[in-house]
Amino acid sequence: MLKSKEELTSILFEIEKMFPNAGCELNYNNVFELLIAVMLSAQTTDKSVNIVTPELFKKYPNANALGSACVEDVKEIIKRIGLYSTKSKNIIETSKILAEKYNGEVPCDLYELMTLPGVGRKTANVVMSEGFKIPRIAVDTHVERVSKRLGLVDNNSSVLDVELKLMELIDETKWHKSHHLLLFFGRYFCLAKKPNCESCFYKNSCIYYNDKNLQD
Numbered sequence: 001m002l003k004s005k006e007e008l009t010s011i012l013f014e015i016e017k018m019f020p021n022a023g024c025e026l027n028y029n030n031v032f033e034l035l036i037a038v039m040l041s042a043q044t045t046d047k048s049v050n051i052v053t054p055e056l057f058k059k060y061p062n063a064n065a066l067g068s069a070c071v072e073d074v075k076e077i078i079k080r081i082g083l084y085s086t087k088s089k090n091i092i093e094t095s096k097i098l099a100e101k102y103n104g105e106v107p108c109d110l111y112e113l114m115t116l117p118g119v120g121r122k123t124a125n126v127v128m129s130e131g132f133k134i135p136r137i138a139v140d141t142h143v144e145r146v147s148k149r150l151g152l153v154d155n156n157s158s159v160l161d162v163e164l165k166l167m168e169l170i171d172e173t174k175w176h177k178s179h180h181l182l183l184f185f186g187r188y189f190c191l192a193k194k195p196n197c198e199s200c201f202y203k204n205s206c207i208y209y210n211d212k213n214l215q216d
């Protein structure tokens with residue numbers, strides 16, 4: 001059964017007790033670096049991204065520099081992260097567009113961000129919310145999974161359905177924090193393969209847990 005605003009508020013309250021410091025784990029100094037770091041983080045841990053970005057940003061500190069970079073050099077710097085070849089091409093191409101079309105700045109517009117190579121809706125939402133402090137909810141694999149397990153959306157919901165439902169259930173002023181809370185809960189507790197159900201505050205209400213126990 002889908003949850004009400006009040007139920008979700010109390011779920012988020014419990015999650016906040018577990019992760020009072022939930023927040024962005026990518027290191028960055030400005031919105032350009034944030035955009036590039038989020039692009040690099042697809043299907044890779046933030047920790048791995050934080051290992052490669054200091055060298056990348058030291059050598060290519062802005063859109064003009066990265067937009068003119070040699071792809072082989074960028075590949076060499078970021079080669080320890082997944083999909084590094086495609087990501088190298090995308091961050092160079094995106095930087096080139098930022099340099100040529102936006103005077104080197106990152107546009108503060110969800111849909112303009114989504115036109116950049118390698119920038120999908122989730123990345124654009126993170127940049128809007130984290131970089132520009134404009135409330136948005138970014139739905140990644142963790143947020144999608146826990147939203148379904150917590151019964152906030154039904155299991156057939158698309159990523160966009162999840163985003164819209166969360167925006168409906170959560171007050172706009174709490175979107176930024178709630179995104180991080182759901183993400184941390186999924187990343188560190190309600191794990192994809194081995195969720196910590198036995199010690200979870202939610203296990204008695206959790207459809208996923210109770211269905212799984214019935215099957216075992």
Ligand code: SF4
Nearest residue numbers: 190195197200203206
């Ligand atoms: S009971 Fe298990 S599956 Fe359900 S929310 Fe808690 S950790 Fe996740």
